Amino acid sequence: MSENTLVGSEVRRNSLHQRNMLLSMRLNSGAGRKSLTASGRPEINPNRVRKQRTSFSQSSKIPAASGASGGRVHNSNNNRPGEFSAAPIAASPIKTNPPAAQTSPRKRSAALSTLGSEKSPLKFQELSLDDFEVGKKLGKGKFGKVYCVKHKRTGFICALKAMKKNEIVQYNVQKQFRREVEIQAALKHPNLTRLYGYFHDEKRVYLLMEYLVNGELYKHLRSHGPFNDITASYFVYQMADALDHMHSRRILHRDIKPENILLGFNNTLKLTDFGWSVTNVGSAKRKTLCGTMDYLSPELIKSREYDNKVDVWALGVLTFELLVGNPPFEENSKELTYKRIIRRDLRFPDHVSPKARHLISRLLEYEPSARLPLKDVKTHPWIEKNRPFW
Numbered sequence: 001m002s003e004n005t006l007v008g009s010e011v012r013r014n015s016l017h018q019r020n021m022l023l024s025m026r027l028n029s030g031a032g033r034k035s036l037t038a039s040g041r042p043e044i045n046p047n048r049v050r051k052q053r054t055s056f057s058q059s060s061k062i063p064a065a066s067g068a069s070g071g072r073v074h075n076s077n078n079n080r081p082g083e084f085s086a087a088p089i090a091a092s093p094i095k096t097n098p099p100a101a102q103t104s105p106r107k108r109s110a111a112l113s114t115l116g117s118e119k120s121p122l123k124f125q126e127l128s129l130d131d132f133e134v135g136k137k138l139g140k141g142k143f144g145k146v147y148c149v150k151h152k153r154t155g156f157i158c159a160l161k162a163m164k165k166n167e168i169v170q171y172n173v174q175k176q177f178r179r180e181v182e183i184q185a186a187l188k189h190p191n192l193t194r195l196y197g198y199f200h201d202e203k204r205v206y207l208l209m210e211y212l213v214n215g216e217l218y219k220h221l222r223s224h225g226p227f228n229d230i231t232a233s234y235f236v237y238q239m240a241d242a243l244d245h246m247h248s249r250r251i252l253h254r255d256i257k258p259e260n261i262l263l264g265f266n267n268t269l270k271l272t273d274f275g276w277s278v279t280n281v282g283s284a285k286r287k288t289l290c291g292t293m294d295y296l297s298p299e300l301i302k303s304r305e306y307d308n309k310v311d312v313w314a315l316g317v318l319t320f321e322l323l324v325g326n327p328p329f330e331e332n333s334k335e336l337t338y339k340r341i342i343r344r345d346l347r348f349p350d351h352v353s354p355k356a357r358h359l360i361s362r363l364l365e366y367e368p369s370a371r372l373p374l375k376d377v378k379t380h381p382w383i384e385k386n387r388p389f390w
């Protein structure tokens with residue numbers, strides 16, 4: 001089946017009931033890693049070596065992950081060792097509101113989210129690992145492993161990320177971790193991965209997240225190759241909408257790339273990994289250099305002050321990568337990549353359509369203020385032309 005046909009005609013499976021049934025089937029199988037998108041071919045191409053694309057900031061203590069992103073370097077200013085274990089995320093909540101036995105999956109999901117306390121709706125005071133049936137491992141990040149799990153009482157299926165407390169303290173990322181959890185929990189949008197809440201025991205912190213059955217977009221890009229205009233435009237639209245929502249709440253993501261985008265049913269994309277997200281108060285500009293080399297904007301490379309337009313630039317890089325298969329300024333060395341970014345050395349392969357070129361060029365404007373507003377991305381002629389086929 002062609003990519004277009006699949007995108008256009010795939011039967012919609014939107015109800016929570018169906019969602020949970022499908023997720024249940026995948027809980028203990030490897031099926032979650034198989035393709036849903038585009039070609040219908042198996043997702044994993046063993047002959048392709050994964051390229052390490054590291055997220056980073058100015059100084060480094062964090063270990064490299066064996067998973068997608070490699071070692072992210074962080075700025076550990078202001079972190080105090082031991083902070084985490086003493087006060088996990090929010091002030092100590094007391095009262096809890098456990099879920100009643102529910103039958104409908106929608107109610108189950110609601111019930112799970114009422115587990116938090118009044119003071120900290122995020123903290124699932126009553127939960128422990130014993131409350132979950134643990135399924136297959138979905139992946140491994142720098143600070144822990146992610147599993148598909150089922151909440152035994154409600155049957156609700158989600159992703160659970162388990163992180164060792166001593167590692168969070170050892171690498172002095174308590175502050176970054178708190179910020180990531182708080183930001184992700186505050187964001188509710190169909191194209192942002194939901195964080196339902198967290199609980200912890202003596203050794204670990206557990207984050208309960210929305211489960212995205214088809215894993216990283218990066219994996220699909222590598223196995224499938226570049227996407228056609230219909231699929232790519234749908235992906236770009238969703239990411240523009242997600243970023244627009246974040247920016248409207250004064251939050252910058254700062255690490256857009258296919259490794260940080262997860263794929264759910266019906267080609268739905270969800271931005272994830274809010275480890276470098278930050279709230280930009282007022283009109284303040286930021287200076288911390290962070291992100292992933294191929295996705296850095298000129299102002300980041302030149303250590304200038306920057307704002308949410310760094311995400312708009314990254315959306316331009318993403319659009320190019322989705323259509324071409326690699327980012328536009330990719331070179332073998334950091335220095336060469338930086339040179340090409342600063343020169344805005346943008347070269348399109350012949351197959352990229354004029355409308356797509358126009359959008360990419362408008363997102364990759366050198367001057368941040370000249371970049372296309374996200375609202376206009378959503379109505380750009382390239383998007384409008386392809387929208388009827390989504």
Ligand SMILES: Nc1ncnc2c1ncn2[C@@H]1O[C@H](COP(=O)(O)OP(=O)(O)OP(=O)(O)O)[C@@H](O)[C@H]1O
Binds near residue numbers: 212215216272
């Ligand atoms: N909500 C989720 N649903 C499905 N799979 C997930 C989910 N979250 C993570 N994964 C899988 O688990 C892997 C590890 O995720 P994790 O967030 O720990 O690491 P990461 O994306 O490499 O980020 P970090 O840079 O924080 O280490 C991901 O690459 C992805 O394949």
